[in-house]
Amino acid sequence: MNCEYFEAGRCRSCALIETPYDAQLRDKQLRCSELLPSVADAAWLPPVQSADRDFRNxxxxxxxxxxxxxxxxxxxxxxxxxxxxxxxxxxxxxxxxxxxxxxxxxxxxxxxxxxxxxxxxxxxxxxxxxxxxxxxxxxxxxxxxxxxxxxxxxxxxxxxxxxxxxxxxxxxxxxxxxxxxxxxxxxxxxxxxxxxxxxxxxxQPQSFFQTNTPVARALYAQAAEWVRGVDPGSLWDLYCGVGGFALHCAAMGTGSEREVLGVELSEAAVLSARRSAREAGIAARFEVADATEFALGAAPEAIPDLAIVNPPRRGIGVELAAWLERSDGVHDVIYSSCNPESLARDLAAMPSFQVREARVFDMFPHTTHLEVAVWLARAT
Known part of the structure; x- marks a missing residue:
């Protein structure tokens, strides 16, 4: 894509704009593969592409x-x-x-x-x-x-x-x-x-949402597909924001309704998620809490079969990674990350889980930034 601002030196935010888009995507996939060597080549699904212009919402x-x-x-x-x-x-x-x-x-x-x-x-x-x-x-x-x-x-x-x-x-x-x-x-x-x-x-004005709507749809759809494959009886969406993952993954389980709980620190985001659930007729619950504190304080009988985590760039951190590692009731984890470096650190702290599938989602063309999601299953 030709950008007059870039060519004139007025804006260099899209540092990769002169790199062909296919090459950008290939380099992002390679970077994730190198940072996540435990992910087998066969586990990588084809990356989700973005339009190269008109994509920011x-x-x-x-x-x-x-x-x-x-x-x-x-x-x-x-x-x-x-x-x-x-x-x-x-x-x-x-x-x-x-x-x-x-x-x-x-x-x-x-x-x-x-x-x-x-x-x-x-x-x-x-x-x-x-x-x-x-x-x-x-x-x-x-x-x-x-x-x-x-x-x-x-x-x-x-x-x-x-x-x-x-x-x-x-x-x-x-x-x-x-x-x-x-x-x-x-x-x-x-x-x-x-x-x-x-x-x-x-x-609401201070709510978080991905900046690329079509790629966000693909990300939610991929998580929902992984959840359908596992068909857990219960699911937690930690760092749930306005409820995107929880609501898209709250489909009926086999024979009974899946128990879905979203946890988010922002009260305004939780109120928005509850409204979306009501309007869609989805029986998901949402609570205001810090994700790590909520998990560490949970009773053993409340532990979900599957956890979804979508943390900020710093990752889920040592405490939550350790909790997931030792919580035998959590059989599967879906981890959506905007920072493959922090994802790699967190996965290293969870050796009991193996990556079944992984996928790069190109939310941010013309930059080195990306979203990567992995489906982890506890080794048996």
């Missing part, structure tokens, strides 16, 4: 420039904004709305945040697009003054972006290298519905 845009003349994109090496409103990896729906958001922000007269000078108001705009084309818009600002100004302009914003189902303002008063603060003020709507087949996942 979420844009996290830095607001730069000056009041009345904003840029939406990234920060350059000098700390000034670089406008990337025509970035080709964003979904077409996101690309179409960025100029309208720029016009709206320019009309507010609010000053973009100047990182080197540590002054200004507008920090980021986050845009998420659902399969339906509906949008979630989030504005990250520094002060109450900016919040009040955006609130006053809500009517104009909704008229300019009628597909905005959710609009919120996040306050980040501190000078920090983070994308959002703790406080979120809702201006319109409450959640964005991500319809994935028969299941709708409901995203």
């Amino acid at each position: 979420k844009a996290k845009l830095v607001v730069g420039g000056v009041a009345g003349g904003v840029t939406l994109g990234i920060l350059g090496p000098d700390g000034q904004g670089v406008d990337l409103r025509d970035c080709l990896i964003q979904s077409p729906g996101i690309r179409r709305v960025i100029p309208k958001l720029a016009e709206f922000l320019e009309a507010t007269g609010l000053e973009p945040y100047d990182v080197p000078a540590r002054r200004g108001e507008l920090k980021f705009v986050h845009i998420t697009e659902a399969p339906s084309g509906e949008l979630m818009l989030r504005f990250v600002v520094r002060t109450e003054q900016a919040l009040a100004r955006l609130r006053r302009g809500l009517g104009e914003l909704r008229a300019a972006v009628p597909r905005a189902a959710v609009i919120s303002v996040n306050l980040l008063p501190e000078h920090k290298a983070v994308l959002e603060g703790e406080r979120e003020e809702m201006l319109h709507g409450s959640s964005l519905s991500m319809q994935l087949g028969e299941i709708a996942l409901h995203l």
Whole structure:
């Protein structure tokens, strides 16, 4: 794919964009194979490919420039904004709305945040697009003054972006290298519905969801296929987020309904998962808890037949890996990882499990990042 921003040296985020896509995918598969030598060659399923453009369902845009003349994109090496409103990896729906958001922000007269000078108001705009084309818009600002100004302009914003189902303002008063603060003020709507087949996942402003919707569908489908093959009577989805794995894997077991429990630290995500379960008629339960603490505190009779883990980049860690290793009741584990290095460390701490199948999911074309999922079965 030819990218004018990359060729001009304005943005190097897609570091592999000049590498043919087939070669990118081959290198990712090779990297995983080398990091996970215990996975037999025959256990690797063909990698799940992505489109090479129009694949990102979420844009996290830095607001730069000056009041009345904003840029939406990234920060350059000098700390000034670089406008990337025509970035080709964003979904077409996101690309179409960025100029309208720029016009709206320019009309507010609010000053973009100047990182080197540590002054200004507008920090980021986050845009998420659902399969339906509906949008979630989030504005990250520094002060109450900016919040009040955006609130006053809500009517104009909704008229300019009628597909905005959710609009919120996040306050980040501190000078920090983070994308959002703790406080979120809702201006319109409450959640964005991500319809994935028969299941709708409901995203609130601070919810996590994979940035590549078609590849996310393939990931959930693969996990559900592995679960159907095992047909466990009970299943835990640890780090469940808004319930994607749990809900897709909650099909009927042989002769009785499978017991499915999701565990997630975010209360808002758990509420969303419960709503999705109700709407889909799925008898899954969801609890607010730390995944490791929940597992370590579980009674022996509550241990599931199968556990799904989808941790952050750091992996599940020593304690949870050790718990899975010694919990004889857990016969199978499905581990979805965005970091093959931490996955390799965790698998080394679980020698009683053998990889039955593994698969690379290319969530992030043109970068070295990837998702890899493995199905582990306890050796007999």
